[in-house]
Amino acid sequence: MTLDWAVVWQHRDALVAGARTTVLLAVATMAIALPCGAIVAVLRLYAGEPVRTLATAYVEFFRNLPLILVVYWAFYVLPILTGLGLSPFATGLAALALNVTAYNAETFRAGINSIRRGQTEAAMALGMSRVQALRRIVIPQALRRILPVLASTWVSLFKDTSLVSVIAVTELAYVSMQIRAQTFRVLEMLTAMAVIYWFLGYPQAKLVDWIQRRYAVTE
């Protein structure tokens, strides 16, 4: 079996464009899922009924569905529900954001709950309102505590963006598979794809480690 690595170089432009879309998709998903996750978590913790139950139902629904199912669902059902002809990118982004928001909401909720009640009481004994205690005392501590979890969610998300290739979003996985199908260079393209994902992912993992060391709080 002869290997022809030139095929990777020939399609470098498409691969770079695909990688760019992957990064964009991951960043955009997180940019939506961080604030939305925080909002859903706060609704679950502090809102009255029925909002609290709805927020819980949302989290439990999307956390327990396979992501690929949500992607297909968004592709076929979302246009019918909204009446909008969304691009594959927007559809993929919606599916990923729905999924990651649910995960982040659960992470935020667990983080806030992990801060001892006494911390809120100490803040309120100083005369702070509940919102001030949350903002100044509880959330800064919770954020540091959940950073490792958010980081691992990010690393998973970065790789999970490949799932939206099933609805023809031209991200790295889709582009690689297309080239493979056209050239029949299976091993070369899968290897190239692995190398690109790894080199994009590894620095992120290292950055996350650094952030964790930098912001660690010891009690």
Place this chain on the structure above:
Amino acid sequence: MTPIQPPRTKAAGAKIVRYNGVVKRYGDFTALDGVTLEVHAGEVVCLIGPSGSGKSTLLRCTNGLESLDGGDIEFEGARLARDERGLRVMRQRMGMVFQSFELFPHLTARQNVAEGPRTVLGMTAVEANRRANALLDKVGLADKGDSYPSALSGGQQQRVAIARALAMNPDVMLFDEPTSALDPETIGEVLGVMKKLADEGMTMVVVTHEMSFARRVGDWVAVFDAGRVVEQGPPAQIFDAPATERTRDFLSHLGWSG
């Protein structure tokens, strides 16, 4: 069943806190069963008694961390607020020190002390830090301003917590077993700071198991048992001539010889 009370030495002071038949229940358990007690300005009132007798619960009711199920509490002549906004205003005038310190671990000692003035009183960082430095100096920790709580001993953490409560310029300080979580060798430094505060005329309500502190520094001692005040009076009466069997029992369990 409450015996006749002897006159109070600091009776001239205005009444800062007044508990009128305070009742607190947790489900079927009655934590406070009609507590009536007064705290006068400039007094150190010590609450003693066995664990679970309601001392800490009364303290937590004082600044509204726990709600009441009966009776009421007056603070500086006004009924304790029931709404969050009103409570917040009253809490600013009551400092609280917790058994487990509850310093904010993500802030330095100085930031811990400055947090109340900054967030609640709206002071500038410079002003708040100046106040924090002065208070850290007062509790003997002038050199620890940049240390995080995790780098401080238990006694040091509790002294920072006292400075944090003082930063709001409270009219009364509430101490909830401030030395119970400390190593024996650091208890003295915390009690020393509390003694100093008492000597300066700070009004204090202290839940404590340190009988020698209650005796030496206290102006008035209330003995709790099963959610009631079984006896109250000046320390000389409580420790030397307890009027009730319950007080005698409690003190003898502690090995207090009078």
